[in-house]
Amino acid sequence: MDFLRDTWYLFGRLVQSSIRMPIFLIISVVQPALWVVLFGQLFRSVATIPGFENDSYIQFLAPGIAIMTSLFSSSYSGMSLLGDIDRGVLDRMLATPASRAALMVSRLLYSAAQVILQATIILGVAVLLGARAKGGLLGLLVVLLAAALLSVALSAFSNALGLLTRRQELILAISNFTLLPMIFSSSMLMSQHLMPGWLGVVARFNPINWAVSSARSGFEGQVGSPTLVSLLLLAAFAGVLTLFATRAFRRYLKSL
Numbered sequence: 370m371d372f373l374r375d376t377w378y379l380f381g382r383l384v385q386s387s388i389r390m391p392i393f394l395i396i397s398v399v400q401p402a403l404w405v406v407l408f409g410q411l412f413r414s415v416a417t418i419p420g421f422e423n424d425s426y427i428q429f430l431a432p433g434i435a436i437m438t439s440l441f442s443s444s445y446s447g448m449s450l451l452g453d454i455d456r457g458v459l460d461r462m463l464a465t466p467a468s469r470a471a472l473m474v475s476r477l478l479y480s481a482a483q484v485i486l487q488a489t490i491i492l493g494v495a496v497l498l499g500a501r502a503k504g505g506l507l508g509l510l511v512v513l514l515a516a517a518l519l520s521v522a523l524s525a526f527s528n529a530l531g532l533l534t535r536r537q538e539l540i541l542a543i544s545n546f547t548l549l550p551m552i553f554s555s556s557m558l559m560s561q562h563l564m565p566g567w568l569g570v571v572a573r574f575n576p577i578n579w580a581v582s583s584a585r586s587g588f589e590g591q592v593g594s595p596t597l598v599s600l601l602l603l604a605a606f607a608g609v610l611t612l613f614a615t616r617a618f619r620r621y622l623k624s625l
Contacts, residue, residue, distance in 0.1 A: 372470060372474075375468040376475045379471055382475075383475065398487075398490060400487075401434070402490060404491070408430055408434060409426060409430055409498060413426045415559070416429065422562055423560075427495055428495075428499075430495070430500075432492075432512050434557075435513075436580045438488055438516065439488075439516045439523060440523065442480065442520065443480040443522075443524040443527065447531030447540045448540055450531045451531045451535065454531075459472070469618070470615070473618050477525055477611065480523075484516050484519075485517055502588055504592060508587040509587070511586070511596065511600075514583075515583040518603040518607050519577065522606050522610045525610040526610045529617040532620065551575055551576070552577060554571045554578070556578055556581050561578075561582075576606045579600075580603055582596075583596050583599040586599075
């Protein structure tokens with residue numbers, strides 16, 4: 370109970386910090402909508418390519434962009450943690466009886482909640498532009514679950530990097546170095562049927578593609594065994610990286 374209470378209070382602190390910065394909230398709301406509009410217009414002719422799996426690129430794009438929010442929202446989560454370290458906020462928290470596990474878990478939950486909000490906005494804008502959630506409420510929940518699981522994984526990885534490197538520049542460099550190849554080796558923006566053979570093989574082992582394929586299956590109302598397998602793989606991936614972040618935090622505590 371102490372862990373749950375501390376997690377809730379620490380989660381609320383992060384939410385309040387965001388509310389105190391209106392520009393952050395505005396960007397978080399406007400940016401996802403712009404992605405749908407701009408990408409949808411830029412690549413709409415892709416849907417006419419023979420072999421493309423959908424007649425509407427907006428329909429194809431919506432779940433992919435919903436997943437994209439988790440990449441850029443969560444991969445820089447460690448920079449916020451570094452800010453708390455540099456300002457001495459984390460040290461003051463460690464001087465309280467607050468659960469040590471809650472200090473990390475609250476950040477992961479905050480990243481997931483932020484992504485769920487952004488993904489909801491993206492899907493709403495996509496529906497206004499002509500997309501249709503064929504999977505109904507269950508399908509939408511699958512999209513949000515896939516985005517949240519990937520968000521937890523990337524946020525954990527980013528926080529671990531922050532604790533181990535203590536350098537914001539390294540977080541940015543490593544995140545960009547790993548994320549961009551993973552984006553373009555997934556079916557986020559292009560149908561996997563149209564990928565070169567070797568790239569399709571890479572996509573099968575790409576966690577981003579697990580999230581995108583799960584979200585797209587849910588949005589199209591095609592939830593089945595492959596979707597459940599992808600979600601389980603995502604959950605395992607998030608669990609491994611959360612363990613990695615926890616050990617990095619323990620290492621930080623030992624260095625004090």
